[in-house]
Amino acid sequence: MPLSQDEIDRFATTLYEAYDEKEPIAPLSDETEFSTEDAYRIQFEVFDRLSEGGREDIVGHKLGLVSEAKQEQLGIPEPIFGYVAHETVLDNEPVPTEEMISPRIEAEIGFILDEDLTAPVSTMDVLTSTRAVVPVVEILESRFQGWSIPSAQDVIADLTSAGKVIVGEQYRDVTDLDLKMEGVAVSVNGEVEATGLGADIMGNPARPVAWLADRLADVDDGLREGELVMSGGITAAIDIEPGDVYNVEFSNLGSIEVRAE
Template sequence: MTIDANRLSAHLSQAFITKGSTPLTEVAPGLTVQEAYLVQLATIEKELAQGRRITGKKIGLTSAAMQQSLGVNEPDYGHLLDSMEIQNNGKVSPELVLQPRVEGEIAFILKEDLKGPNVTAFDVIQATDYIVPAIEIVDSRIKDWKLTLQDTVGDNASSGLYVLGENQFRLPDVDLRVVGMALYKNGILQNTGTGAACLDNPINAVVWLANKLANYDIYLKKGEVILSGALSAAIPAEAGDFFEMKFNQMGSVNVSF
């Protein structure tokens, strides 16, 4: 099968007009994961042509439960753009999202490039400037979140927006496996998680990403933000909601809708 990545990217771009798109796998039956990444890259190239700037990457499907639900055995990734960042304590404008869900994560900010395919955990530790608590607002252009792995990959790994906390920590000073996170919606606890929920350690997620990107001749660059994956289940957000993630070793981060 030969796909038209630009056509499928354009199909997704209509989502904000049509209030959700039909799945890519219905428009292009037989779409493979590799082809879906080409659709994602086509979308990112269009964004760059319009003046956007890549600020980093996000890693998705890092929990065993999410991988099992989509029948896969590894995570996926998407790109972060400067237009996606919301300031801590900020508010999300309704026109920026379709069907948002909120997750608590740990973000890595790099001080050195990381280029696969042979990146190790030691390399990630050496290349990380600092880590911060973070919120990822995932959002699907696919109507009602009825998607397969190929659909989410093509849709930039269901990336929406992200929020970085202000407390910075050196990676060697924090045992990420035991960092605990509590997710609150409108002051009510929704769920909790730990760093171990993210591929046993968020460092492992960044290792996976750096090596996976080598397949597409892409590498992680100095200064980039890497969202390493959710520590608990995503919670749907609506206008008027207030979310706060409290990390037992790293402070908190919050956002309003």
């Protein structure tokens, strides 16, 4: 049975207060089970409350659970998605760890769209509609205590673990790269801690973007010209500690240095 609007509002308020006050909470599913559809309803309510401009403040979309292993772990047969708000994008500034609960870092490939994408969308449609691909670092965040994530629905409701976003300066034409073979390494204070390959993202990072374009049609939304679409984490997420320096180096997309304070 779907959650009532009162229940949606109550869960959204709980998550928003955790986001605003930086106080972690127990997973929502500890109280009651809820569907994927209800999870997105909660997420949209939370986003509207925390975003200064509401949906007008969206600069793009983000994907999560883009590997079958992660989907099986959390019991959901598809990726998940959320919004990227303008105020979450960091511009040549350190990660403000004191403003976050428990940040983690991972590397992603971002797509800047050159035109709207209307369902149905194929992987080739994404590639031909992409203005540029860019290196992206996502600073993940969880409003749940100790990153406790018992269900995919909890993750979805919690803004798909949205925190901060750093977009690299190097924009590349999609035809210049073999996205499947694009490698990345994340170093912490000079020591490599995580690596990955574009093919780890559903075989091709463009594939989850195509999936997202089709999935957004279910919620009366879509991917639009100029948007940034983050195709999902290539590397494992690494805990961020104040004072550490993180270097994210791609094979061809350049590198991003991230400092935590």
